[in-house]
Amino acid sequence: xLLAAFLLLGTSTYAQEEQxxxxxxxxxxTNKFRQLYNEMSTPNEYRTASGAPGHAYYQxxxxxxxxxxxxDDTQIIQGSETITYTNNSPDNLEYLWVQLDQxxxxxxxxxxxxxxxxVGAVSQPGSFVGSFMKSEPxxxxxxxxxxxxxxxxxxHTINWTMMRIDMPQPLxxxxxxxxxxxxxxxxxxxxxxxxxxxxxxxADGNKGYIIAQFFPRMAVxxxxxxxxxxxxxxxxxxxxxxxxxxxxxxxxxxHLLDGTGEITNLKDVYSKEEMKRWEQAKKSYDKPVxxxxxxxxxxxxAGNVKATQTWKLKAENVRDFAFTSSRRYxxxxxxxxxxxxxxxxxxxxxxxGNPLWEEYSTxxxxxxxxxxxxxxxxxxxxxxxxxxxxxxxxEYPMICWNYGRPNxxxxxxxxxxxxxxxxIIHEVGHNYxxxxxxxxxxxxxxxxEGLDTFMQFLTEQEFxxxxxxxxxxxxxxxxxxxxxxxxxxxxxxxxxxxxPIMSNPENAFNLGANAYGKPATALNILxxxxxxxxxxxxxxxTYAQRWMFKHPSPEDFFRTMEDASAVDLDWFWRGWFxxxxxxxxxxxxxxxxxxxxxxxxxxxxxxxxxGVTDPSTIEAIxxxxxxxxxxxxDMRGRDILESSTTLxxxxxxxxxxxxxxxxxxxxxxxxxxxxxxxxIPMPIIVEYEYADGTKKKVTYPAQVWRxxxxxxxxxxxxxxxxxxxxxxxxxxxxxxxxxxNSWPKAKKLGEFDTFKNxxxx
Amino acid sequence: xxxxxxxxNDKARFRESVTNPCNFTMKNxxxxxxxxxxxMAVSIHKYxxxxxxxxxxxxxxSIQIVTRIFYDDLEAVIQERYDTDIIVDATSxxxxxxxxxxxxxxxxxLITINGExxxxxxxxxxxxxxxxxxxxxxxxxxxxxxxxxxxTVLMDVFPDQKNMVHTTIGERKKSFLLTxxxxxxxxxxxx
Numbered sequence: 001x002l003l004a005a006f007l008l009l010g011t012s013t014y015a016q017e018e019q020x021x022x023x024x025x026x027x028x029x030t031n032k033f034r035q036l037y038n039e040m041s042t043p044n045e046y047r048t049a050s051g052a053p054g055h056a057y058y059q060x061x062x063x064x065x066x067x068x069x070x071x072d073d074t075q076i077i078q079g080s081e082t083i084t085y086t087n088n089s090p091d092n093l094e095y096l097w098v099q100l101d102q103x104x105x106x107x108x109x110x111x112x113x114x115x116x117x118x119v120g121a122v123s124q125p126g127s128f129v130g131s132f133m134k135s136e137p138x139x140x141x142x143x144x145x146x147x148x149x150x151x152x153x154x155x156h157t158i159n160w161t162m163m164r165i166d167m168p169q170p171l172x173x174x175x176x177x178x179x180x181x182x183x184x185x186x187x188x189x190x191x192x193x194x195x196x197x198x199x200x201x202x203a204d205g206n207k208g209y210i211i212a213q214f215f216p217r218m219a220v221x222x223x224x225x226x227x228x229x230x231x232x233x234x235x236x237x238x239x240x241x242x243x244x245x246x247x248x249x250x251x252x253x254x255h256l257l258d259g260t261g262e263i264t265n266l267k268d269v270y271s272k273e274e275m276k277r278w279e280q281a282k283k284s285y286d287k288p289v290x291x292x293x294x295x296x297x298x299x300x301x302a303g304n305v306k307a308t309q310t311w312k313l314k315a316e317n318v319r320d321f322a323f324t325s326s327r328r329y330x331x332x333x334x335x336x337x338x339x340x341x342x343x344x345x346x347x348x349x350x351x352x353g354n355p356l357w358e359e360y361s362t363x364x365x366x367x368x369x370x371x372x373x374x375x376x377x378x379x380x381x382x383x384x385x386x387x388x389x390x391x392x393x394x395e396y397p398m399i400c401w402n403y404g405r406p407n408x409x410x411x412x413x414x415x416x417x418x419x420x421x422x423x424i425i426h427e428v429g430h431n432y433x434x435x436x437x438x439x440x441x442x443x444x445x446x447x448x449e450g451l452d453t454f455m456q457f458l459t460e461q462e463f464x465x466x467x468x469x470x471x472x473x474x475x476x477x478x479x480x481x482x483x484x485x486x487x488x489x490x491x492x493x494x495x496x497x498x499x500p501i502m503s504n505p506e507n508a509f510n511l512g513a514n515a516y517g518k519p520a521t522a523l524n525i526l527x528x529x530x531x532x533x534x535x536x537x538x539x540x541x542t543y544a545q546r547w548m549f550k551h552p553s554p555e556d557f558f559r560t561m562e563d564a565s566a567v568d569l570d571w572f573w574r575g576w577f578x579x580x581x582x583x584x585x586x587x588x589x590x591x592x593x594x595x596x597x598x599x600x601x602x603x604x605x606x607x608x609x610x611g612v613t614d615p616s617t618i619e620a621i622x623x624x625x626x627x628x629x630x631x632x633x634d635m636r637g638r639d640i641l642e643s644s645t646t647l648x649x650x651x652x653x654x655x656x657x658x659x660x661x662x663x664x665x666x667x668x669x670x671x672x673x674x675x676x677x678x679x680i681p682m683p684i685i686v687e688y689e690y691a692d693g694t695k696k697k698v699t700y701p702a703q704v705w706r707x708x709x710x711x712x713x714x715x716x717x718x719x720x721x722x723x724x725x726x727x728x729x730x731x732x733x734x735x736x737x738x739x740x741n742s743w744p745k746a747k748k749l750g751e752f753d754t755f756k757n758x759x760x761x
Numbered sequence: 762x763x764x765x766x767x768x769x770n771d772k773a774r775f776r777e778s779v780t781n782p783c784n785f786t787m788k789n790x791x792x793x794x795x796x797x798x799x800x801m802a803v804s805i806h807k808y809x810x811x812x813x814x815x816x817x818x819x820x821x822x823s824i825q826i827v828t829r830i831f832y833d834d835l836e837a838v839i840q841e842r843y844d845t846d847i848i849v850d851a852t853s854x855x856x857x858x859x860x861x862x863x864x865x866x867x868x869x870x871l872i873t874i875n876g877e878x879x880x881x882x883x884x885x886x887x888x889x890x891x892x893x894x895x896x897x898x899x900x901x902x903x904x905x906x907x908x909x910x911x912x913t914v915l916m917d918v919f920p921d922q923k924n925m926v927h928t929t930i931g932e933r934k935k936s937f938l939l940t941x942x943x944x945x946x947x948x949x950x951x952x
Binding site: 413486 | 896
């Protein structure tokens with residue numbers, strides 16, 4: 001008992017000693033400007049530290065020969081394909097993985113159970129029935145009928161949206177393997193179940209098919225992921241190898257069809273008149289030529305031909321294949337000139353899309369090809385098609401589905417018009433990211449969506465400049481995303497519901513802001529505020545050209561942007577892409593100083609620390625601020641040289657009158673203290689306003705925060721009195737709280753009062 | 762886990778599918794809600810979420826509310842409840858629209874101060890990107906001892922709707938994520 005008490009006493013004494021020492025613990029490198037060595041993978045011979053493909057970079061290819069039959073009565077697709085897979089990797093592959101993305105829609109799909117749910121305290125009867133009294137689900141998913149090689153059945157195992165093919169022998173490095181699959185599936189009605197492909201039933205009973213993910217597709221095997229066999233849960237899109245496609249598609253004879261690649265039997269499937277118009281369109285560089293008119297489409301729609309015909313398409317170096325087909329389609333096309341080739345910009349739409357679609361769709365395609373090519377590389381495919389499909393916005397090589405439907409009487413709001421132009425720019429733009437710069441969407445949604453949304457912003461703005469009539473009533477094209485102020489709401493939101501950009505799309509909370517808006521804005525800020533156009537544009541183009549027709553990883557992008565510009569951006573990637581930090585920089589304090597020869601108490605103490613006990617032995621200049629005990633009112637407005645004989649004599653002793661005439665003697669001296677409640681270090685953009693009404697904008701580099709992440713001060717020597725200081729005056733940085741951005745502290749009206757004042761009377 | 766606490770539960774979908782009123786039979790909504798997450802969308806995503814900033818302005822003695830709601834969600838609700846023909850944009854009859862909005866908010870955004878439920882004053886609205894921004898006020902609020910907000914805005918049509926409410930009352934800042942299962946936020950200033 002005694003011993004225990006003694007021990008207790010002993011420990012408590014020890015603890016007290018520990019406390020009184022108050023020596024802070026050491027720490028590892030937490031500097032926000034440290035390099036991203038821990039976050040990024042180690043460079044290697046496949047992917048270099050410069051962000052370029054390495055000398056041993058490889059990618060495997062998958063070529064497809066397919067025969068597809070679309071049954072317009074049953075909405076069943078029956079298909080067969082022969083896949084030729086080439087293993088360019090240095091590894092022997094024991095098995096192959098094939099993707100069965102349609103299986104996300106199978107009856108017992110785990111994707112239906114991927115989210116948490118509960119029982120609401122109150123339910124509407126309908127919603128209760130929907131949640132707890134379910135009817136027979138849609139019978140979606142691939143029905144695999146056979147998998148064969150050399151006439152023999154191949155062993156295969158289906159794990160939901162993935163199918164493993166077990167080859168008789170491993171596929172050696174450099175070798176090619178050919179096998180075939182037969183399958184069928186029930187096409188979903190995309191207007192009901194929100195699928196990325198499917199059919200819409202028009203009021204007259206005819207259907208418009210927008211068909212994709214319709215065939216078993218090879219997965220990507222590479223140095224980063226091995227086999228990319230992360231299942232398709234619905235949010236993370238696709239990762240696909242490049243290859244050549246030959247696809248025969250059989251549909252009703254009165255359908256108009258188009259898809260990825262060139263139609264090789266045009267003469268069989270176009271009428272003579274359509275053929276003539278197509279030839280005209282190939283030479284029409286300034287406006288579209290209508291290939292099938294609305295009247296013709298409406299006539300065909302009134303019939304219902306049962307006979308079929310086969311369209312033959314051929315595409316080279318694409319990562320996917322999609323097509324559209326309907327007897328209700330109108331089509332127009334125009335040529336776009338590039339140094340290497342002419343590209344056909346094609347719009348396909350049912351009468352429901354008019355008058356909006358014939359007016360704007362092809363214009364938007366042409367603008368997209370122009371702007372994106374300028375910032376990346378010339379469009380390398382022979383065509384770019386925009387198809388009108390209700391509620392859609394989905395991209396495939398050379399073809400995409402887009403929304404934007406006028407009211408039944410043909411009128412449409414600005415919102416429908418701009419929504420339509422924007423989605424066309426976005427989806428056609430996806431040809432560059434990820435169809436050609438082929439990033440892994442399954443893991444990194446932002447790599448294509450973020451870059452594409454950034455390019456979309458630049459394209460929309462150019463569209464607005466080129467077609468002022470189209471944006472009548474606006475100063476510039478009203479882009480939804482891109483401007484820094486538009487991401488503030490997201491970035492200041494509840495941290496519990498924000499994920500870093502560097503998250504898998506399945507795990508992000510608000511994918512639209514996470515993978516589209518925020519990365520697009522970050523790149524815009526990088527271009528406008530951090531790097532400048534010249535350095536950014538060169539680096540961005542370098543990335544696009546290095547990785548066109550290849551598979552980049554996030555690091556390849558981050559590294560190239562630095563490598564090609566000599567701008568260290570690890571701090572920027574860390575803050576904007578790897579964390580959920582936000583920007584908030586403000587003014588903490590502004591102090592004015594006055595110069596004097598008289599020894600101040602503060603000066604005396606400072607000198608004493610350096611061993612100077614008698615200040616009169618050294619020549620020194622002292623400063624006081626208005627709170628100093630030495631401050632006197634007569635110091636105000638006095639010239640610096642008048643206030644300090646020491647300074648005046650120093651100048652006279654060390655400089656000739658000629659030299660002195662060139663020396664700028666400031667009249668005002670300030671210390672400006674900036675604070676940074678936000679986690680992201682950013683350049684401090686400051687506007688100084690002077691008593692004479694003039695203004696000066698200064699940018700301190702982000703690196704000003706590298707030794708103190710919370711607070712930094714700047715000394716300002718000025719000829720003129722500063723009357724106002726504003727941080728980020730043009731809202732360039734997505735600063736989430738501008739209440740602390742000005743001095744003297746502006747009594748700012750809140751959003752509510754501002755609105756109320758504007759709308760008075 | 763209570764129903765829909767996580768934003769990832771939010772059903773993404775396209776805007777256009779809801780602007781057409783005939784799309785909004787109850788059956789379709791159920792289908793949409795059930796099936797949407799697996800097939801979801803594609804390029805333009807969105808979520809059933811509104812964001813409201815609520816501040817007490819002591820000087821003006823008023824509670825000032827700025828609420829941002831996706832225009833198409835609001836349109837679906839107004840069409841289903843009041844007027845199948847009305848379009849929520851600048852081209853339609855603003856007076857009629859405002860009347861519906863006033864009626865709707867009075868019912869769905871309940872604010873109780875010091876135990877007394879207070880009337881809302883609809884100050885106005887504006888259109889901003891994909892949102893309708895509504896300005897609402899509770900006038901004559903002299904002191905706040907207890908504060909309660911119950912927001913079931915849009916939950917009548919979208920059971921998964923979440924309403925984020927950021928409140929600033931005096932020095933106290935508090936955010937609530939209101940859902941159907943938990944639609945009330947409470948603050949007590951007497952403790």
